[in-house]
Amino acid sequence: MSRFLVERDGKTHFRPMKGLELTAGQVVLTLLGIVALFAVPDITSATALSFSIIHQGILFGLAAVGLNLLLRHTELVSFGHAAFFGAGAYGVAVLSSHYEVSSGFLLLLGAIAVATVLALVIGYLVAGYLDIYFALLTLAFNQVLFAFVLQSGYFNYNDGLSVRVGGDRPSLLGIDQWLVATLGTDPITAYNYTLYYLTVVILLVMLVVTWKIVNSPFGRALDAIGQDRTRAQFIGIPVDRYVWIAFTLSGIYGGIAGGLFALLQLHVRPEPVLFVFVSGEILFMAILGGIGTLVGPIIGGIVLIYLLRLARFYVEYYHALTGIVLLLVVFVLPKGMLGTLPEISAGLDRRRQDPTLLRDDVTTIGASIRERLYRAVSTVRIIIFGVK
Amino acid sequence: MNDPGISAAEEGSIERRDILKLVGGSALAVALAGCTELVGDDDDATTTSDNGDIPDEPIEAGLQTFREGAPAVLGLQAEYGAETAVRRINANGGVAGRQIELDIVEEGTEQLENYQQFVEEGKEVTFGPISSGGHEAMVPEIDDQGVVNVATDGTVTTLYEEDYPDTTYSFRFQNHDVMEALSAAIEAVEILGADNIETYAGVNPNYAFGEDEMAIFRAGIEQLTDAEEVYNGTPDLGAPDMSTHVTNINSEEPDVVFTSCWGGDATLLLSQGQANNMLDNTELVVGPVLYGSANDYEEGDLEGPIYSGSRNFYWDQPSTDQWSPAADLFDEVQDEYGVIPTAHFMSGYGAVTAWATAADKAVRLLGRWPEQEEIAMILEEHGFYTPAGYHVMSTDHQGYSNAHFGEIVWSDEVGGAVLEDVNVYAPEEVSPPPGMTSLDWIGSW
Numbered sequence: 158m159s160r161f162l163v164e165r166d167g168k169t170h171f172r173p174m175k176g177l178e179l180t181a182g183q184v185v186l187t188l189l190g191i192v193a194l195f196a197v198p199d200i201t202s203a204t205a206l207s208f209s210i211i212h213q214g215i216l217f218g219l220a221a222v223g224l225n226l227l228l229r230h231t232e233l234v235s236f237g238h239a240a241f242f243g244a245g246a247y248g249v250a251v252l253s254s255h256y257e258v259s260s261g262f263l264l265l266l267g268a269i270a271v272a273t274v275l276a277l278v279i280g281y282l283v284a285g286y287l288d289i290y291f292a293l294l295t296l297a298f299n300q301v302l303f304a305f306v307l308q309s310g311y312f313n314y315n316d317g318l319s320v321r322v323g324g325d326r327p328s329l330l331g332i333d334q335w336l337v338a339t340l341g342t343d344p345i346t347a348y349n350y351t352l353y354y355l356t357v358v359i360l361l362v363m364l365v366v367t368w369k370i371v372n373s374p375f376g377r378a379l380d381a382i383g384q385d386r387t388r389a390q391f392i393g394i395p396v397d398r399y400v401w402i403a404f405t406l407s408g409i410y411g412g413i414a415g416g417l418f419a420l421l422q423l424h425v426r427p428e429p430v431l432f433v434f435v436s437g438e439i440l441f442m443a444i445l446g447g448i449g450t451l452v453g454p455i456i457g458g459i460v461l462i463y464l465l466r467l468a469r470f471y472v473e474y475y476h477a478l479t480g481i482v483l484l485l486v487v488f489v490l491p492k493g494m495l496g497t498l499p500e501i502s503a504g505l506d507r508r509r510q511d512p513t514l515l516r517d518d519v520t521t522i523g524a525s526i527r528e529r530l531y532r533a534v535s536t537v538r539i540i541i542f543g544v545k
Numbered sequence: 546m547n548d549p550g551i552s553a554a555e556e557g558s559i560e561r562r563d564i565l566k567l568v569g570g571s572a573l574a575v576a577l578a579g580c581t582e583l584v585g586d587d588d589d590a591t592t593t594s595d596n597g598d599i600p601d602e603p604i605e606a607g608l609q610t611f612r613e614g615a616p617a618v619l620g621l622q623a624e625y626g627a628e629t630a631v632r633r634i635n636a637n638g639g640v641a642g643r644q645i646e647l648d649i650v651e652e653g654t655e656q657l658e659n660y661q662q663f664v665e666e667g668k669e670v671t672f673g674p675i676s677s678g679g680h681e682a683m684v685p686e687i688d689d690q691g692v693v694n695v696a697t698d699g700t701v702t703t704l705y706e707e708d709y710p711d712t713t714y715s716f717r718f719q720n721h722d723v724m725e726a727l728s729a730a731i732e733a734v735e736i737l738g739a740d741n742i743e744t745y746a747g748v749n750p751n752y753a754f755g756e757d758e759m760a761i762f763r764a765g766i767e768q769l770t771d772a773e774e775v776y777n778g779t780p781d782l783g784a785p786d787m788s789t790h791v792t793n794i795n796s797e798e799p800d801v802v803f804t805s806c807w808g809g810d811a812t813l814l815l816s817q818g819q820a821n822n823m824l825d826n827t828e829l830v831v832g833p834v835l836y837g838s839a840n841d842y843e844e845g846d847l848e849g850p851i852y853s854g855s856r857n858f859y860w861d862q863p864s865t866d867q868w869s870p871a872a873d874l875f876d877e878v879q880d881e882y883g884v885i886p887t888a889h890f891m892s893g894y895g896a897v898t899a900w901a902t903a904a905d906k907a908v909r910l911l912g913r914w915p916e917q918e919e920i921a922m923i924l925e926e927h928g929f930y931t932p933a934g935y936h937v938m939s940t941d942h943q944g945y946s947n948a949h950f951g952e953i954v955w956s957d958e959v960g961g962a963v964l965e966d967v968n969v970y971a972p973e974e975v976s977p978p979p980g981m982t983s984l985d986w987i988g989s990w
Binding site: 314321 | 661677
């Protein structure tokens with residue numbers, strides 16, 4: 158066996174790095190996912206899918222991956238993660254519009270620095286709180302930041318800041334200019350595609366980093382904290398400090414995503430990146446894709462951005478659509494789109510082997526509907542006539 | 546050394562082949578990596594023929610405007626205006642025979658994304674937005690995409706003066722902010738006399754638009770009079786209470802109150818002002834955007850010396866009795882939508898009209914359907930009529946037309962607010978000459 162292949166349970170596993178072992182099926186799925194990511198520009202040009210929306214979805218999904226680090230392992234719900242997405246975006250915008258920084262690399266570093274500092278400060282102040290208090294504190298900090306930016310002339314109020322220096326796009330490590338000079342690519346296409354591929358590379362790196370974090374002793378400690386804080390403290394885990402570190406790491410993801418979002422949109426305004434509803438959307442993305450999975454939040458990000466950005470072009474009551482999707486996820490896919498896939502797959506397998514199970518399904522669904530209708534009627538009766 | 550026998554284009558193709566080899570040897574490999582666009586396409590050259598044909602298919606147009614929430618007070622008027630213009634254009638044979646199909650979408654906070662989506666859908670022209678911040682975000686994108694956009698509003702003064710003085714494809718129909726804020730200052734002097742204005746106060750929404758309006762009014766009134774600012778209130782958009790500002794005004798008793806509050810904020814300020822006798826403690830309220838809530842006022846809200854402007858139009862201002870498209874407008878709008886058309890109605894109407902008349906002119910000049918760049922070129926210095934009078938799209942891509950200011954009063958006949966004793970201000974009276982910024986120009990008075 159080579160160092161990349163190991164035998165486990167009678168099966169050969171591929172081991173790209175220490176601790177990460179993938180079955181043949183997982184390798185195929187991973188490769189398909191990576192190929193699909195790299196082929197997105199061609200897929201979108203050959204179909205009605207939108208390249209820009211998928212790119213935005215990936216960026217919000219990256220922020221959701223960061224939020225999921227907190228949500229999945231420490232079981233703390235943050236309602237304020239748009240603060241870090243917005244901090245990253247404004248970090249880029251301030252550097253380019255006030256200091257005329259035109260290097261995309263430096264702008265992104267600035268985004269990470271701003272988001273990190275902010276996450277360190279907010280994380281320090283909220284790490285000792287639990288449940289609804291933690292959620293409300295994060296919400297409050299997000300709202301304070303939003304109001305501060307909205308009312309500040311430095312950030313140009315709600316009109317926001319441009320990311321172009323002298324009308325030009327930032328330079329993306331010189332790759333975009335190289336494409337223009339060498340291949341004769343249209344400058345806008347060169348910029349957008351270079352930024353997209355940089356995003357994909359960063360996303361893949363961040364996913365590997367996430368995997369390493371959650372499978373490290375530190376990740377296990379976070380799991381322990383999520384399961385029972387008091388017991389975690391008893392076994393010697395410095396809970397508040399670990400939550401603080403996890404919160405800061407989580408914010409950094411948001412900062413990177415926000416910085417890339419600013420480079421993509423080239424103009425940053427408070428509402429799309431800092432408003433508290435955006436925090437709710439990032440949270441929804443993680444739940445929609447599946448908080449128990451690594452890449453679920455990315456899928457959730459793409460799907461939700463599609464719904465938020467494009468549904469208005471086709472459905473009059475597009476706000477209701479996101480609500481309906483949330484209801485469906487809660488009732489039908491409680492582990493999210495990706496998280497429920499194994500259960501669906503196993504269920505289909507069982508039904509293929511034993512078709513009589515389908516009859517039981519119909520009976521179960523019928524009973525469930527009857528039970529819910531009965532509950533609804535009972536509730537209405539109680540509302541109208543009271544409890545007797 | 547380059548072979549003199551090989552043209553530059555051929556050199557480029559050889560280099561491209563080399564690069565294809567490097568990345569995998571075939572175009573298919575590049576396509577699988579999603580890079581097809583990066584290596585360009587020789588067939589990308591424009592396919593528009595010069596054979597004089599006018600396409601048969603309808604013109605696909607997109608409008609983004611506020612259709613829900615508080616800003617819908619303005620946005621729906623723009624939507625009705627744009628629809629009315631399209632209906633009239635189509636009823637009269639379309640633009641060079643082509644009917645217009647208008648898709649309308651809620652602008653929300655995604656003005657940039659909406660424009661991008663319109664372009665992806667293949668729209669030939671886009672209209673909107675209302676939001677000035679959204680418009681600012683859109684302008685460089687519009688120039689990148691090269692699909693003409695005529696903004697209905699997005700009237701922030703600095704946009705074309707300072708931020709984007711050299712835009713190509715981005716235009717704005719409606720008069721910009723400086724025109725209404727200066728109209729308000731000049732109107733105050735007309736009504737009270739410069740010597741009688743010693744103090745003034747402001748109540749303006751706490752965002753870029755409100756800050757800009759107050760800054761321009763402040764500069765204007767202080768140049769025209771020796772007045773001193775005694776209070777500047779900045780309520781949030783959609784503020785639930787204006788009583789603090791009313792109380793402060795009652796306490797300071799300024800000669801003039803300037804407010805650029807609009808929508809529900811305007812109705813709340815006036816109704817709470819009436820309830821607390823604000824109009825007894827000031828000589829004059831000038832509100833350039835009060836007209837925007839015309840359909841929401843009650844009779845009691847408008848008692849007292851309240852003067853309002855309109856960027857370029859308010860029902861019957863300018864007079865609509867001489868020209869049938871204008872004369873029929875009020876009844877048509879009442880029948881179709883049951884509202885009084887305001888300046889924001891004209892924002893939508895005018896944006897569509899600006900583009901359609903320019904495209905029609907271009908067809909007549911060129912004898913074929915024009916390219917985007919040609920329509921953009923024609924739109925510069927393009928003059929055209931709407932029921933609000935004559936408009937010019939200047940070389941700086943800003944729309945200019947007369948501004949109106951008069952007393953806003955209740956009309957039983959109309960069943961809403963109308964303007965009386967209207968003064969008309971020509972664009973050159975209330976806006977700087979091209980190439981000059983508003984505050985510099987006001988400072989030079």
